[in-house]
Amino acid sequence: MKVSVIGSGYVGLVTGMGFVKLGNEVIFVDVDEKKINMISNSQPPIYEEGLAELMEEFKGKYYATRDYREAILNSDVTFIAVGTPSREDGSIDLTYVKQASREIGKILKEKDSYHVVVVKSTVLPGTTEGVVKPILEEESGKKAFQDFGLAMNPEFLREGVALEDFLNPDRIVIGVIDKQTRKVLEELYALISAPKLFTDIKTAEMIKYASNAFLATKISFANEIGNVCKKLGIDSWKVFEGVGLDHRISPHFFRTGIGWGGSCFPKDTRALIRKAEDLGEDPIILKAVVEVNERQPLKLIELLKKHIPELRGRTVGVLGLAFKPNTDDVRETRAYVVVKKLLAEGARVIAYDPQAMENFKRAYPDVGERIEYADSATDVLKATDIVLIVTEWSEFEELDYSGKIVIDGRRVRKAEETARVYEGVCW
Structure with a gap:
């Protein structure tokens, strides 16, 4: 099948490459020229285990463009996988979903064949039918479930093992109304042997x-x-x-x-x-x-101050900046809370993460530009006798923490065994 994916972030890129692995051809659509060039040259713009190898293996079966028309006219199914960021009040911002829907609708107007649009972005119950559907119908002049298909297919991907989760999921949830769309999606997911739950569209949104x-x-x-x-x-x-x-x-x-x-x-x-x-x-x-x-992350600082009440002028090492291991994603990372508090206490911070240092510096300039970055975890240990473990990267299990005060937020066993003073956050 020919598939187009709107948005090539973690969800879009992994989903698209998963479909490539299953034997489909995929066109990615994005507005970021850097991402477009990287994907078309088989270079992943994000770090995700196994992604680089998969992109190299299936070179020629996918490419990226910013041209919606090219992508939709040359595909049977379009997945909307754009971001839905939070607003200040906690509600989600549907700007990118609405933009994608408008652009898709304009091109659907030109298509004679039955095209299926699938919302993969995380949206609140009622959004697909109450926001996406009216925009698609207005822009295309066509009727959903009659002239084109519309479905909701939430993602349940864990960053760091997202490809494995796509290919071997616990379940596949599809919110669908018309039989033709259901048939297309059954065919698309036929090679994945997992329970497939078909529901109405609002229920699929709520399950996520x-x-x-x-x-x-x-x-x-x-x-x-x-x-x-x-x-x-x-x-x-x-x-x-x-x-x-x-x-x-x-x-x-x-x-x-x-x-x-x-x-x-x-x-x-x-x-x-x-x-x-x-x-x-x-x-x-x-x-x-x-x-x-x-x-919870401030427990690290509370425990540290039991041993060193005055942090002003002290050098503190921070191991891990990504929100979890095996990814370079720093969105809502607990490391930001920890580093911000350390700086407020007057500490000098030296940090290391195998993948996320550049992203951390860029995402949190208020603290990211005020700390030092080490070339390795070993360099952090050489620079200070105080270490906070914030992300449980496997390489942190290989270190010798002898002589160090270690406050561990993720239970790294090697630190527990070798540190001079060891405090785990809540165990």
Whole structure:
């Protein structure tokens, strides 16, 4: 099948390359000339494990352009995978979704064949039918579900293992109304052997938000219990090993630490809170989930000040800037909260991350331009006797932390075993 993907960020690029791997031809559409050139030259503009190798292997089966007309006229299915960033009030900004819908609608006007438009971007229930559909119909002069197809297909990709998640997912959720669109998407996903849940469009939109909100809740719950365990001298990881053996609960997402970040959990949880409030509901559990997460990274500084009450003038090493390992994504990273607090306390900060240093400096200039960046984790250890572990990159497990004061936000076992003074955040 011929597929076009609007937006070539983490979701769009991984989704598109996943379809290439399954034997389809893909055209990426983006407004960023640098991204377009990199993709067309088989160079990934983001870091994601296995992506560079996949792009090299299937060179010639995909390319990128900024021309919507070229992409849509030469494809059967178009996925909208543009960003839906948060506004100040927590609601999502649909600017890019609306722009993509307008451009797609203009080209649909020229097509005689039945073209399927699939919303892959994370949008609140009612958006596909209440926002995307009217724009497509107005611009094309055609009727959805009759003259062209429209569906919602939320993504459940974990950054760092996104390609694996695309090709071997827990489930595929498709919100669809008309039979022709369903048939096209069944064919597109036929080679993936995972449960396929077909729902109405609003239900598919809600499944994405409910999934992310529950996972965020699970982490914040674990951190609250972990904070209590810390004060009682109990290993919270052992507690959740026992809790997770209950088949009704499962052990996943019970890793206590300094909280969650990234492009999904913070944005989606806030958006769901705002939507609930707009409907006259008070989502007290979700609000508490966010509150716990906001406080959690500062536990690192609290523990550090138990050992060094005055940080002014001290050099502190920070290991990890990405919001999680195996990605260069720094959106909502807990490292920002930690580094900002260290600078406010008057500390000198030297940081290292295998992939995310440039992104961190660019995304957070208020702190990113005031800290130093090391060439390696070993250089951080040489420069200071105080180390904070913020992201659990596997290479941090290979270091010798002897003689160091280590405050660990992610339970790196090597630090626990070798540090002169070791404090874990909530275990």
